Each structure stands twice: as C-alpha cells, then as structure tokens.
Amino acid sequence: MNLQALKSDLRRRALVARQSAHEAAPDAGERLVEHFPFELVTPGSVVSAYWPLPGEMDPRPLMAALEARGACLALPVVIGAGHPLEFREWRSGDPLQRRAFGLMEPRENAPQLVPDILLVPLLAIDPDGNRLGFGKGYYDRTLAGLRACGAPVAVGLAYEAQWVAAVPVDEFDQPLDWVVTEGRRVRSSATPNPPSDNSWSSRPDAR
Numbered sequence: 001m002n003l004q005a006l007k008s009d010l011r012r013r014a015l016v017a018r019q020s021a022h023e024a025a026p027d028a029g030e031r032l033v034e035h036f037p038f039e040l041v042t043p044g045s046v047v048s049a050y051w052p053l054p055g056e057m058d059p060r061p062l063m064a065a066l067e068a069r070g071a072c073l074a075l076p077v078v079i080g081a082g083h084p085l086e087f088r089e090w091r092s093g094d095p096l097q098r099r100a101f102g103l104m105e106p107r108e109n110a111p112q113l114v115p116d117i118l119l120v121p122l123l124a125i126d127p128d129g130n131r132l133g134f135g136k137g138y139y140d141r142t143l144a145g146l147r148a149c150g151a152p153v154a155v156g157l158a159y160e161a162q163w164v165a166a167v168p169v170d171e172f173d174q175p176l177d178w179v180v181t182e183g184r185r186v187r188s189s190a191t192p193n194p195p196s197d198n199s200w201s202s203r204p205d206a207r
C-alpha cells in the first residue's frame, strides 16, 4: 500500500475510534485544563484554538482558561486548498460565521494574529509526535510556514483512544511539540529543553 492509501486507511479507523471516545466522554475537554502546560502561556500570548467539529476533543473549556490567564485567542480561517490557514482574533462571546463542512470562523474584520501556541485538532497521534489530520495538509503547511521564521509551540488535543503505534509520515508532515489528552500531557523530544531521557514522556501535572 502506498503512503496516501495507508493514511486514508488509518484515517477511516481513527475517525471511528475518535467518535466512540467522544460519545463515551463528550465532556472530556474539561479535563484538558487539568493537564495543559500553562507555563507556556504569558499574558498576551496568542493561542490559536479551533471550534470543534462533531467528535473532536472540545477545546472550549481550555480556551476559557487560557483567556482568563490573559492569552489572546484566535481561530483558524481556511483561505483555500493549498494555502496555509490564517488566524483571526476571537474573544469569548464574539460571533462566528458558519462555513462549509460546519467550520465556524471569526468574522472577516476580526484582526489577523500570528499564533505563539497552536491547539491542533487531530485524528491520530503516535509516540514520535506524528499527527494524522483531516488530509488536506492545512496544519502541515501552516506549521511549516510558522516554523520557518519562529518557534511556535504546537499542542495536539486528543482522546487517549487516538494514540496509534505509528502514523505514516511524508516529507511535509509537521510533528507536534506536545499532546494533551483527558488523562495527561506528553512532550516531544524535538522541542527545546527536552526531558532528560530524551524521549516522549508523560510529565507530572504540576502547574
């Protein structure tokens, strides 16, 4: 099987696993707040989130906690196939516009922001930080662009049920720096100041 076929096959299975995890624990997003590495955030940090599609880990409780700590929130805007995502400011209570596929985006005149930290939705994640997404490469393009001129922190949000042994990767795939689930946080060895054992590791949840 070629790489794209491997990815499509895993995508199908990962959607089913994510959907059952979501149905079993629709409020699991509230647990993310217990595990998120808030030490990454300072007042004024720009944090991009996402408005959840059905079955996705719900980042909204975490968004509220981040806003309360002085972070500026932004949500992704799809410009078009082959383009990186843009991010526009969104404050709690601001209106959203419904787009194709049920995507909810900030209004067009909301200021464009460049995220310091990205909360990234995903279908499957592996122990090396490799992420399987929707299959359009939007986050891969976006992270590649941001990483070319800075050091954004990419934090995947997922159910524990979304871990797989290995996500098939191509040359464009951008690994995540952290993954936060309803049960723990996991940090990638590729980020600065890696854990001493130099591997992905669960860390104590001291805040």
Ligand SMILES: Nc1nc2c(c(=O)[nH]1)N(C=O)[C@@H](CNc1ccc(C(=O)N[C@@H](CCC(=O)O)C(=O)O)cc1)CN2
Pocket (backbone or CB within 6 Å): 050, 051, 052, 053, 056, 076, 077, 078, 085, 101, 103, 121, 122, 133, 134, 136, 138, 139
């Ligand atoms: N909540 C949430 N927001 C998000 C994402 C996400 O995964 N979750 N994205 C993560 O990337 C971006 C949007 N991703 C998209 C992914 C696919 C299609 C899309 O065109 N889907 C069609 C396929 C059409 C085709 O194949 O030609 C479809 O599903 O029918 C659009 C946007 C930004 N916002």
Ligand SMILES: Nc1ncnc2c1ncn2[C@@H]1O[C@H](COP(=O)(O)OP(=O)(O)OP(=O)(O)O)[C@@H](O)[C@H]1O
Pocket (backbone or CB within 6 Å): 007, 131, 132, 133, 134, 135, 136, 137, 138, 139, 140, 141, 144, 170, 172, 173
């Ligand atoms: N920076 C890039 N430049 C050109 N093509 C890219 C780039 N990033 C990704 N692609 C292409 O986009 C397509 C979709 O990528 P992939 O299957 O890895 O998506 P994904 O990571 O699962 O989805 P997403 O990032 O949208 O959530 C692939 O054909 C990939 O090669």
